[in-house]
Amino acid sequence: MNILVTGGTGFLGSHLCRGLAGQGHRITVLKRLTSDVSHLRGIEVQFRDGDITDVDAVRQAVKGQDVVVHAAAHGAYWRRLGHIQSETNVQGTRNVAAACLHHAVRRLVHISSIVAIGVPSDDRPADESFQFNLQNSRLNYPRSKRLAELEVLRAVDEGLDAVIVNPASIFGPHGDKFRGGEMIEKVRHGRAITYFQGGRNIVHVDDVVDGTVRALHKGRRGERYILGGDNLSYRQIAESAALALGMDKPRLAVTYPMTWLAAALLEPVGLLTGKRPRFTYDVHFFANHFQYYSSAKAKQELGYSPRPFGDIVREYLAWRPAPV
Secondary structure, eight states: OOOEEETSSSSSHHHHHHHHHHHEEEEEEEEEEOOOOGGGTTTTTEEEEETTTTTHHHHHHTTOOOOEEOOHHHHHHHOOGGHHHIIIIIIHHHHHHHHHHHHTEEEEEOOOOOGOOOOOOSOBOTTTTTTOOTTTOHHHHHHHHHHHHHHHHHHHHHTEEEEEEEEOOOEETTEEEEETTTHHHHHHHOOOEEEEESSEEEEEEEHHHHHHHHHHHHHHTTOOOEEOOOEEEEHHHHHHHHHHHHHOEEEEOOHHHHHHHHHHHHHHHHHHSOOSSSSHHHHHHHHEEEEOBBBBHHHHHHHHOOOHHHHHHHHHHHSSEEEO
């Protein structure tokens, strides 16, 4: 099939391109002129220059495609970037969905995010039926991703065959880096095992690719599928890394007041410098909530089967062993 991938030069997008090309599909990537294409080396892809906020560029790129995988998004957790996220995530998705309708593509696969589901108020996992509860928050990224989903569902009502996938926190190799590896390195090099008081759902990038491909072929029109892995508290994540590293260190909780203070001090600095600080209100919020989700629907309907977190840790340690 002819498949257009938006966001194909990014972390998940480049892995999607590799997986789809490996199945014999003809891949076209819509990219900005400034995009780094180094992560697509060795993959047979065609490039179309353009931005998803440009209606004409999107329509030209979609022309002649059988399937569109829409992975492009602006994902920074900082309220100062709300206008950019609205333009990219919401308007951009509206443009992609409209172009797919115009050219009658066979299927649109929209890559959303776990945060578009909402955030549970406790440690009970949410599923696709969870009522989104962040619409009145200051969290731009979740709100923009939920609004983007609504654009896709609106196009479904107009006749588009589309399916939505909601990946959790993605770990895995990306060029000379390993996303998520910094959490393991913090345990390796820290004097103590520090951890936030919330938790998250962690999934390997290859499992997200597999789930996305399965959704392309098996997903039901207009449905969402959570693509997650293990639900783990931040303490469990840190202790799993320590166990794999063979280290035993003191435990130190990074509490709600501590993360609030870090955000309160650093956000004004970011506003003055224009550079996103390490700690923002958004980071503070998610550090103290349990982003736990159920992938039961994807497992049952798609045959999705993610690996456990322990396997991800072992892969990272093989990828970057301890210095001799």
